[in-house]
Amino acid sequence: MPILLLVIILGIVEGLTEYLPVSSTGHLILATELLGYDADKWxxxxIAIQPGAILAIVVLYWRTFIDVLIGLSKRDPSSFAFVRNLLVAFIPAVVIGLAIGDYIELLLGNAIVVAWSLIIGGFAILLIERVAKPTDHGGVANVTFRHSVGIGLIQCLAMIPGVSRSGATILGAMAMGVDRKTAAEFSFFLAVPTLTGATALQLYKHGATMEPGMTAWILLGSLVSFIVAVVVVKAFVAIIQRYGFAPFAWYRIVAGSAALVWLALR
Incomplete structure (x- = not known):
């Protein structure tokens, strides 16, 4: 397969899965393996094409970001609470990522770990959907400090490929009583510092080892992921408010099971 086509496919996969509770990293690893490429080399x-998905959130929620910036300049308490909640939730990922980042990197090419994480995560989603009793919080700024800390800690589970950062944060928030819409938006906004930090760290550590021409591929992959993510995020919020997360849970279980069978037979 031509590299150009691979880059476009991976960009589509990133845009489709980054904000869905199905694990973008896991899908990218499986897609790379399925297409016959070494997942470790890619x-x-x-990780480097994540800025495209980050930009999608900035574009879609630009009014929210502008309002928060204006609010900060006017010392608005809700704007400070918005920023505080995201920073508090972001800190655990920084601490744990720096502490065990090298070990986590060893898992980034392990398709078997991804497959099992998809299956286990699918059943976890079904369980949380059944037992969670979320109440309306009215937005990210109204999430409590304690819940923000909890969401940040839960997000760290997504360092395991296949767990899903968005799935962990959204379902974790719901388990603590946060409503679906607020939980989803908290996950979207938290993705901005989290994915930016993860991308910057990886480029700092491994940027010098990139193959010639990889920068151009990264820019193209980021552009594709941005376009796809803009469409997906809009649809995702509508889907979860109407149908919940069960469709994504069953998808994870089926996809993970199919991946295990394929990995065993190849």
Missing amino acids: ALFN
Whole structure:
């Protein structure tokens, strides 16, 4: 398969899965393996195209970001609470990521870990959907400090490929009583510092080892992921408010099971 086509496919996969509770990293690893490429060699690319998905959130929620900036200049308490909640939730990922980041990197090419994480995560989603009793919080700024800390800690589970950062944060928030819409938006906004930090760290650590021409592929993959993510995020919020997360849970279980069978037979 031509590299150009691979880059476009991986960009589509990133845009489709980054904000869905199905694990973008896991899908990128499986897609790379399925298409016959070494997932380890494409691990940096898979992380480096995340800015496209980040930009999608900035574009879609630009009014929210502007309002928060204006509010900060006017010392608005809700704007400070918005920023505080995201920073508090972001800190655990920084601490744990720096502490065990090298070990986590060893898992980024392990398709078997991804497959099992998809299956286990699918059943976890079904369980949380059944037992969670969320109440309306009215937005990210109204999430409590304690819940923000909890969401940040839960997000760290997504360092395991296949767990899903968005799935962990959204379902974790719901388990603590946060409503679906607020939980989803908290996950979206938290993705901005989290994915930016992860991308910057990986480029700092491994940027010098990139193959010639990889920068151009990363820019193209980021552009594709941005376009796809803009469409997906809009649809995702509508889907979860109407149908919940069960469709994504069953998808994870089926996809993970199919991946295990394929990995065993190849």
